[in-house]
Amino acid sequence: MIVMKFGGSSVESRAQIEKVLHIVRARLARRPVVVSSAHKGMTDALINAAKAAATGRFDPSVPVNKQRAVAESLGCAPDLLAPFYEEIADLLRGISLVKELSPRSLDYIASFGERMAVRCIADFFARSGVPARAYDVWDLGFITDANFGRARPLPGFDARIKAMFAERVPEGIVPIVTGFVGRNEAGEITTVGRNGSDLTATLVAAGLGAEEAQIWSDTDGVMTADPSVVKTARNIPTMRFEEAAELAFFGSRVLHPSTLLPAMEKGIPVRVLNTNRPDHPGTVIDFDTDAASPAVTCIAYRERQVVLKISSTRMFGEVGFLAQVLAVLARHEVVIDVITTSEVSVSMTTDDLGKLSRALPELEQFGACEVLPNRTTLVIVGQGMPRQKGVAAQVLDAMAQAGVNVEMLSYATGSVNLSMVIEDAHVASAVGVLHHSLFEKAR
Numbered sequence: 412m413i414v415m416k417f418g419g420s421s422v423e424s425r426a427q428i429e430k431v432l433h434i435v436r437a438r439l440a441r442r443p444v445v446v447s448s449a450h451k452g453m454t455d456a457l458i459n460a461a462k463a464a465a466t467g468r469f470d471p472s473v474p475v476n477k478q479r480a481v482a483e484s485l486g487c488a489p490d491l492l493a494p495f496y497e498e499i500a501d502l503l504r505g506i507s508l509v510k511e512l513s514p515r516s517l518d519y520i521a522s523f524g525e526r527m528a529v530r531c532i533a534d535f536f537a538r539s540g541v542p543a544r545a546y547d548v549w550d551l552g553f554i555t556d557a558n559f560g561r562a563r564p565l566p567g568f569d570a571r572i573k574a575m576f577a578e579r580v581p582e583g584i585v586p587i588v589t590g591f592v593g594r595n596e597a598g599e600i601t602t603v604g605r606n607g608s609d610l611t612a613t614l615v616a617a618g619l620g621a622e623e624a625q626i627w628s629d630t631d632g633v634m635t636a637d638p639s640v641v642k643t644a645r646n647i648p649t650m651r652f653e654e655a656a657e658l659a660f661f662g663s664r665v666l667h668p669s670t671l672l673p674a675m676e677k678g679i680p681v682r683v684l685n686t687n688r689p690d691h692p693g694t695v696i697d698f699d700t701d702a703a704s705p706a707v708t709c710i711a712y713r714e715r716q717v718v719l720k721i722s723s724t725r726m727f728g729e730v731g732f733l734a735q736v737l738a739v740l741a742r743h744e745v746v747i748d749v750i751t752t753s754e755v756s757v758s759m760t761t762d763d764l765g766k767l768s769r770a771l772p773e774l775e776q777f778g779a780c781e782v783l784p785n786r787t788t789l790v791i792v793g794q795g796m797p798r799q800k801g802v803a804a805q806v807l808d809a810m811a812q813a814g815v816n817v818e819m820l821s822y823a824t825g826s827v828n829l830s831m832v833i834e835d836a837h838v839a840s841a842v843g844v845l846h847h848s849l850f851e852k853a854r
């Protein structure tokens with residue numbers, strides 16, 4: 412059995428869904444379970460309509476017309492999705508009346524994209540000769556906690572999905588399952604977080620004990636840098652889980668940050684593939700050590716970060732200074748990513764200026780606090796980095812060539828990533844020069 416996740420770009424239109432049909436049809440012998448995202452742009456359209464409703468403007472036309480256009484192009488009967496259109500309108504009307512949009516209502520409205528997409532894709536598949544049936548993932552046991560916007564399945568999911576899958580998915584039928592969404596024990600709809608269909612796919616793959624989880628997107632697998640920024644980016648044939656996890660965490664949209672954990676736990680390889688070029692082998696992510704792997708595998712970055720710098724002579728020789736600072740940050744739920752220290756200052760990055768601002772009054776007891784917004788964490792990832800001399804020199808040289816000031820630099824011994832903090836305004840030039848230096852120059 413394989414789990415195949417198709418992202419929004421793969422199910423954007425009839426032309427794309429026809430590609431998905433051919434890809435799935437060619438793999439029927441491997442007993443595919445399809446996990447689908449909403450059509451590209453649909454989740455944004457639903458969320459925007461909900462936000463507008465919360466200011467009193469009731470208008471369901473953008474998401475409903477978008478969905479209707481895809482369903483009509485696929486030849487689906489109008490009544491297939493009519494109840495969903497009505498429910499979306501009712502919900503938006505309710506939000507516009509109370510002018511309130513809770514995380515619970517936001518998940519409810521955002522869930523419609525996946526729920527409608529799987530129904531029209533399964534309907535189209537069935538009429539095209541691939542026996543398929545649509546499933547809301549909760550009907551296969553995906554019952555979550557009540558953390559709206561970042562829900563996770565409750566313990567026992569693996570046993571539940573195995574049992575419910577055996578009971579509800581007939582032999583020979585391709586299940587087309589909703590990504591992204593879930594339901595809590597009270598029956599309320601939740602989501603696992605934006606771009607979370609990748610995570611649904613690896614959770615389903617782990618629960619069912621699939622032989623492989625495939626993430627089908629619009630690039631030739633994972634590339635040495637975001638190909639929409641670096642035109643010369645190239646495919647990475649194999650990656651280790653640790654490398655891919657760093658890449659996902661530090662901002663590459665191609666994989667959701669939590670995607671790899673369920674697969675890592677069960678040792679299930681994850682393959683990233685291109686719906687537009689299905690014969691390309693893409694990228695395989697697993698545990699195999701490739702001793703010949705290059706020092707640097709890829710470049711990733713996360714923009715709109717905030718740097719907090721605390722300067723204090725109290726740090727000098729004092730036991731527990733950092734622990735006290737981190738305890739305050741933890742109490743305010745500030746997540747810290749990169750941290751560097753000297754004897755008189757400590758700098759760290761986070762992505763939540765709001766939470767950091769709430770922690771500031773307490774932090775000021777430790778020293779002078781400086782908050783620097785609009786920063787980017789730029790990360791060089793590579794399994795082979797610990798055993799290659801001169802990588803840091805090459806990286807810093809490239810940054811100097813690009814005229815970019817490196818404000819923080821962090822590398823731990825044996826680590827697979829080297830992180831730097833720069834200004835947001837310098838990202839494109841820094842990534843371009845760095846990619847050229849690390850991947851394009853004769854080395």
Ligand SMILES: Nc1ncnc2c1ncn2[C@@H]1O[C@H](COP(=O)(O)OP(=O)(O)O)[C@@H](O)[C@H]1O
Pocket residue numbers: 417418419420421448451606627628629630632633634635636637638639662663664665666709
């Ligand atoms: N290192 C990378 N390799 C491949 N794609 C990347 C990388 N970094 C960023 N991306 C971006 O991720 C995009 C795919 O993610 P996304 O738009 O969420 O796709 P999907 O619709 O399939 O979920 C690519 O089009 C690419 O621009």
Ligand SMILES: N[C@@H](CC(=O)OP(=O)(O)O)C(=O)O
Pocket residue numbers: 417418419420448449451454455524590591604605606607608609
């Ligand atoms: N549709 C959801 C979930 C998702 O994973 O989408 P995509 O696969 O298109 O990134 C979102 O836009 O957040």
